[in-house]
Amino acid sequence: MAPNLPEKQWAMVIEKTGGPVDYKEIPVPKPGPDEVLVNIKYSGVCHTDLHAVNGDWPIPTKLPLVGGHEGAGVVVARGDLVTEVEIGDHAGIKWLNGSCLSCSFCMQGDEPLCPKALLSGYTVDGTFQQYAIGKAAHVARIPKEVPLDGVAPVLCAGITVFKGLKESGARPGETVAIVGAGGGLGSLACQYAKAMGLQVIAIDAGDEKKKMCMELGASAFCDFSSSENLVKDVQAATEDGTGPHAVLLVAVNEKPFQQAAEYVRPRGTVVAIGLPAGAFLKAPVFETVIGMKTIKGSYVGNRKDTTEALDFFKRGLINSPFKTIGMSELQKVYDMMQQGKIAGRYVVDTSK
Numbered sequence: 001m002a003p004n005l006p007e008k009q010w011a012m013v014i015e016k017t018g019g020p021v022d023y024k025e026i027p028v029p030k031p032g033p034d035e036v037l038v039n040i041k042y043s044g045v046c047h048t049d050l051h052a053v054n055g056d057w058p059i060p061t062k063l064p065l066v067g068g069h070e071g072a073g074v075v076v077a078r079g080d081l082v083t084e085v086e087i088g089d090h091a092g093i094k095w096l097n098g099s100c101l102s103c104s105f106c107m108q109g110d111e112p113l114c115p116k117a118l119l120s121g122y123t124v125d126g127t128f129q130q131y132a133i134g135k136a137a138h139v140a141r142i143p144k145e146v147p148l149d150g151v152a153p154v155l156c157a158g159i160t161v162f163k164g165l166k167e168s169g170a171r172p173g174e175t176v177a178i179v180g181a182g183g184g185l186g187s188l189a190c191q192y193a194k195a196m197g198l199q200v201i202a203i204d205a206g207d208e209k210k211k212m213c214m215e216l217g218a219s220a221f222c223d224f225s226s227s228e229n230l231v232k233d234v235q236a237a238t239e240d241g242t243g244p245h246a247v248l249l250v251a252v253n254e255k256p257f258q259q260a261a262e263y264v265r266p267r268g269t270v271v272a273i274g275l276p277a278g279a280f281l282k283a284p285v286f287e288t289v290i291g292m293k294t295i296k297g298s299y300v301g302n303r304k305d306t307t308e309a310l311d312f313f314k315r316g317l318i319n320s321p322f323k324t325i326g327m328s329e330l331q332k333v334y335d336m337m338q339q340g341k342i343a344g345r346y347v348v349d350t351s352k
């Protein structure tokens, strides 16, 4: 442990499921032998953090809990076994805090599927604190020339949509519908899709999100709140009217998970990423079979996806909007998120 580290730090903590989230002083954690301690400067706020507060999902969180899993900062201490990460390196703590690295999933680069995976801001404390712990093998290596506020949302939203687009099999020139395009994952998905040479149909609600999606490179916007027939509108937005080649579902609402298989093009792929509580996917068997459609899930990304997603950002290909707010005001972000009012991503500054 570096001698000049403080004993205490500021953090956002929930004591029980349902919140509230309190700004309080807690001890600075000490890294274990295979871990690093990162002085988090900025952390993005993902809808997953709100699911964790609300207890939406079938897996319980640890309690008390420090949420957050898009944390970007500077390595300030490391355990005795850590050789590949240096003090002073810029690093990111992402959703996958650690995995066993030796099970059959880890061995083939499917670390998110590891039965022993540690989840930041869920099963271990996350990044809504000034000093957070990550397994050295899993921390994201952030190039020094990259701004830590702007890169924070890449650490979950970016990696996840980048992986989802790869899983969709969509090729340059083809069309992808992004459902929930105005949110955190969606806004990054518009940019990654554009950078990959895909055409984007953005689906979300309201003029602010429409304007943002069009600026991010979408070629069409469908407003789910005012459309009388979304399936027809999405198909009509494609060149030959047969629907998009792929659909990325990043909305936090069950309805689009029951619609996407209807408007995806024959041979097309629906990729489910958003995790609305208690929701089910639905598809008409007849059209799915005779249209040879694929429906699949996609879950964050592995270490290689992380490096690649960060590299897109470093090359200046990803410029999704974010707003910065003091970490102590996290509850305000949750309130806006609950109401679907955030266009893009909020990033918290851990110094305030």
Ligand SMILES: NC(=O)c1ccc[n+]([C@@H]2O[C@H](COP(=O)([O-])OP(=O)(O)OC[C@H]3O[C@@H](n4cnc5c(N)ncnc54)[C@H](O)[C@@H]3O)[C@@H](O)[C@H]2O)c1
Pocket (backbone or CB within 6 Å): 045, 046, 047, 048, 049, 051, 156, 157, 160, 179, 180, 181, 182, 183, 184, 185, 186, 203, 204, 205, 224, 250, 251, 252, 253, 255, 256, 272, 273, 274, 275, 276, 298, 299, 300, 301, 337, 340, 342, 344
């Ligand atoms: N699979 C994964 O690996 C993974 C990773 C990160 C986040 N997630 C999940 O993805 C979801 C999205 O997270 P986020 O941070 O982008 O949330 P967000 O709140 O920023 O964005 C969600 C967007 O969906 C839009 N929306 C709501 N209903 C819709 C509908 N019927 N049609 C189209 N759009 C609709 C909202 O207006 C909003 O813009 C969350 O459930 C989160 O837990 C999954």
Ligand SMILES: [Zn+2]
Pocket (backbone or CB within 6 Å): 046, 047, 048, 049, 069, 095, 156, 157
């Ligand atoms: Zn996330």
Ligand SMILES: [Zn+2]
Pocket (backbone or CB within 6 Å): 099, 100, 101, 102, 103, 104, 105, 106, 107, 111, 114, 115, 116
């Ligand atoms: Zn494993």
